[in-house]
Amino acid sequence: MDGHIKIPILPRIRDRGPARHFHGRTDQRASFVRVLGGAKNDPGRGTTFLVQGPPGVGKTALLHKMAQDAAGEWDVVHIKPAALESPVVMAQTLGKTYVANREENFKAGAKILETGFAKQIAGTQTVVGALRDCLNPRDNVILVLDEAQHLANPSVRAAEAAIRDALDDITNGRTERKVVLLLGGLGNTESALEQMGLSRLERNCLHNLKGLHGNEARNVIGDWLVDVGCAAEHLASWVSVLADLADGWPQHLIVCAAVAAEKFSEHSSAPTPEVIREIRDKVGKEKETYYRQRQKGLATEIIVILGLLVAYAGAGCHYARSRLLSALGVIHKDDVGAESALAILIKKGVVAEHADDALYYIPIPSMERHLLEQASRVAAYDPGLVLSIARKLLLVLADYRQGHTPQLPTQLRRVLGDAGMGTPPRQRGPLEAEG
Numbered sequence: 001m002d003g004h005i006k007i008p009i010l011p012r013i014r015d016r017g018p019a020r021h022f023h024g025r026t027d028q029r030a031s032f033v034r035v036l037g038g039a040k041n042d043p044g045r046g047t048t049f050l051v052q053g054p055p056g057v058g059k060t061a062l063l064h065k066m067a068q069d070a071a072g073e074w075d076v077v078h079i080k081p082a083a084l085e086s087p088v089v090m091a092q093t094l095g096k097t098y099v100a101n102r103e104e105n106f107k108a109g110a111k112i113l114e115t116g117f118a119k120q121i122a123g124t125q126t127v128v129g130a131l132r133d134c135l136n137p138r139d140n141v142i143l144v145l146d147e148a149q150h151l152a153n154p155s156v157r158a159a160e161a162a163i164r165d166a167l168d169d170i171t172n173g174r175t176e177r178k179v180v181l182l183l184g185g186l187g188n189t190e191s192a193l194e195q196m197g198l199s200r201l202e203r204n205c206l207h208n209l210k211g212l213h214g215n216e217a218r219n220v221i222g223d224w225l226v227d228v229g230c231a232a233e234h235l236a237s238w239v240s241v242l243a244d245l246a247d248g249w250p251q252h253l254i255v256c257a258a259v260a261a262e263k264f265s266e267h268s269s270a271p272t273p274e275v276i277r278e279i280r281d282k283v284g285k286e287k288e289t290y291y292r293q294r295q296k297g298l299a300t301e302i303i304v305i306l307g308l309l310v311a312y313a314g315a316g317c318h319y320a321r322s323r324l325l326s327a328l329g330v331i332h333k334d335d336v337g338a339e340s341a342l343a344i345l346i347k348k349g350v351v352a353e354h355a356d357d358a359l360y361y362i363p364i365p366s367m368e369r370h371l372l373e374q375a376s377r378v379a380a381y382d383p384g385l386v387l388s389i390a391r392k393l394l395l396v397l398a399d400y401r402q403g404h405t406p407q408l409p410t411q412l413r414r415v416l417g418d419a420g421m422g423t424p425p426r427q428r429g430p431l432e433a434e435g
């Protein structure tokens with residue numbers, strides 16, 4: 001004994017950015033590898049790859065992982081929208097990266113950074129021209145642009161024509177160099193690109209991310225728990241408790257790991273009911289904060305519509321675009337209002353496009369629960385509002401009950417009954433069922 005108490009150094013647990021313990025996303029990674037292979041063998045092929053989805057679904061982590069996978073054969077350069085707008089910014093971005101990352105490329109990097117060279121590029125070139133002149137023919141470059149939804153911002157759109165040309169040339173392989181553009185962005189990014197005039201991405205180049213599958217989520221939690229000091233004999237029981245709380249949502253998984261880490265610094269034992277309750281409360285608060293952020297600025301009526309959709313159509317339900325627009329349309333006078341409400345919901349990550357079937361859904365089960373509770377809260381202080389929305393919604397939804405019947409909060413059940421929406425069959429009490 002040397003008399004010193006060893007304090008374990010815990011890894012910093014960050015709920016955004018590159019993952020320390022990455023799992024899943026095998027489809028997306030395999031697609032990207034195929035795209036890189038294609039771009040390498042045939043630089044004339046379309047090479048823009050987009051990963052989109054709500055905040056916290058894991059876009060940045062995936063972009064980082066894919067770039068890391070490719071790093072042996074490809075140079076990775078992180079860019080901002082301005083680099084797509086201006087050849088000088090593109091040249092400087094490439095130059096800085098090469099100077100910082102690759103000593104053997106120092107000469108090329110230094111040339112790119114020279115003022116004279118920048119002027120030459122500024123005077124005569126397009127962004128694609130800058131790519132051609134700055135890169136060696138043997139360079140393979142992945143340009144990574146995260147938060148690409150900003151391409152739709154008004155300030156960026158002032159440079160729309162230049163960016164559109166750059167996107168168009170890169171996507172359609174007119175760079176004369178092996179350049180792949182890897183984009184990450186919120187759920188509205190594809191439509192942002194469309195607004196900029198990029199009509200479509202190549203097959204397998206657009207990925208709408210969902211939460212992680214059961215096993216993947218458990219593996220993430222398991223790795224983190226080992227990292228933060230969970231004893232091996234308790235691992236499985238901790239994993240199952242925490243994976244349940246996280247809903248497979250990457251950001252929630254990381255929050256669960258952080259909350260568990262605090263527990264282990266006090267004592268590491270099997271999860272007791274009391275500790276589980278404590279953790280559930282803490283994680284619940286963090287999730288509540290996340291959902292509040294997502295719903296910030298939304299009109300009360302929109303929250304009520306979404307809550308009623310979950311109550312009536314069911315939890316885990318998928319909606320055709322037209323159905324969702326009709327539902328949002330009950331408080332709008334025209335289609336434009338409903339369209340823009342849907343666009344805002346997608347941007348905020350309250351509604352997401354489902355990757356496989358082009359339907360829309362609320363991306364996290366506990367977010368559906370949160371919306372139900374919010375709608376119920378409104379029903380408590382303004383039952384008239386909820387009642388009138390419920391009546392109109394009933395006409396739009398008719399027999400549309402697809403998801404599983406959620407347990408309804410009391411206030412909401414009462415208002416739904418008054419609206420003639422009835423309580424969904426499996427929830428009826430014995431008297432109602434007989435009647």
Ligand SMILES: Nc1ncnc2c1ncn2[C@@H]1O[C@H](COP(=O)(O)OP(=O)(O)O)[C@@H](O)[C@H]1O
Nearest residue numbers: 015016017018019023056057058059060061250
């Ligand atoms: N596939 C994954 N495996 C493990 N951790 C992940 C995975 N995807 C995301 N994470 C973690 O979840 C958190 C949120 O992910 P992030 O990439 O920041 O989301 P987004 O960019 O979509 O907002 C980060 O801490 C990230 O490291």
Ligand SMILES: [Mg+2]
Nearest residue numbers: 017059060061
């Ligand atoms: Mg991100």
